[in-house]
Amino acid sequence: xxxxxxxxxxxxxxxxxxxxxxxxxxxxxxxxxxxxxxxxxxxxxxxxxxxxxxxxxxxxxxxxxxxxxxxxxxxxxxxxxxxxxxxxxxxxxxxxxxxxxxxxxxxxxxxxxxxxxxxxx
Amino acid sequence: xxxxxxxxxxxxxxxxxxxxxxxxxxxxxxxxxxxxxxxxxxxxxxxxxxxxxxxxxxxxxxxxxxxxxxxxxxxxxxxxxxxxxxxxxxxxxxxxxxxxxxxxxxxxxxxxxxxxxxxxx
Numbered sequence: 001x002x003x004x005x006x007x008x009x010x011x012x013x014x015x016x017x018x019x020x021x022x023x024x025x026x027x028x029x030x031x032x033x034x035x036x037x038x039x040x041x042x043x044x045x046x047x048x049x050x051x052x053x054x055x056x057x058x059x060x061x062x063x064x065x066x067x068x069x070x071x072x073x074x075x076x077x078x079x080x081x082x083x084x085x086x087x088x089x090x091x092x093x094x095x096x097x098x099x100x101x102x103x104x105x106x107x108x109x110x111x112x113x114x115x116x117x118x119x120x121x
Numbered sequence: 122x123x124x125x126x127x128x129x130x131x132x133x134x135x136x137x138x139x140x141x142x143x144x145x146x147x148x149x150x151x152x153x154x155x156x157x158x159x160x161x162x163x164x165x166x167x168x169x170x171x172x173x174x175x176x177x178x179x180x181x182x183x184x185x186x187x188x189x190x191x192x193x194x195x196x197x198x199x200x201x202x203x204x205x206x207x208x209x210x211x212x213x214x215x216x217x218x219x220x221x222x223x224x225x226x227x228x229x230x231x232x233x234x235x236x237x238x239x240x241x242x
Contacts, residue, residue, distance in 0.1 A: 008228045
């Protein structure tokens with residue numbers, strides 16, 4: 001089930017799908033290479049598990065990610081962005097630029113890279 | 122009062138301020154030149170008045186807009202984007218591009234312009 005559109009405005013239509021404080025963080029993590037439910041749940045913002053599960057379903061329904069079973073018992077999935085999802089990278093990049101310029105204390109792309117290397121060893 | 126940050130991630134920090142289905146639509150309208158409460162309320166998405174009032178307060182607290190009294194009795198304000206707010210135009214542009222490419226039936230920039238000319242006469 002996909003979400004209904006409020007208007008023909010592309011910004012409003014995009015926000016109908018992605019406009020909340022969690023969904024783009026899931027996309028961010030997938031863009032950075034996270035693939036499993038566990039990895040997505042371990043992000044520093046602490047997404048509640050029920051919200052993560054709901055957002056993954058919604059993103060799949062919207063064709064932004066697809067999931068693939070990699071283990072049968074218990075069932076486990078890999079989550080990967082589709083091309084439509086990968087192209088959100090452009091949106092993410094301008095958000096990073098705006099955030100770095102206007103919000104004190106936010107990590108630059110270089111600091112983000114360093115941070116990820118630290119936590120992933 | 123500004124919102125607390127969930128993490129040093131610039132995307133998360135930006136979503137702490139702007140990540141909901143209404144706030145960026147208010148910014149969109151201000152970017153397109155709307156200035157009054159009435160004009161902001163008249164957008165096709167039908168923002169509820171209490172939400173509009175709350176979002177205008179939040180955007181002012183975050184330094185994204187400033188308001189200026191233009192009438193004393195009854196009190197009326199003009200709302201205008203600061204430079205920090207105006208620079209969200211970059212974010213808006215990539216969102217339009219993504220929306221046009223991936224969400225069927227969304228207006229292109231040319232169609233948006235035409236639509237605005239129609240409703241503003």
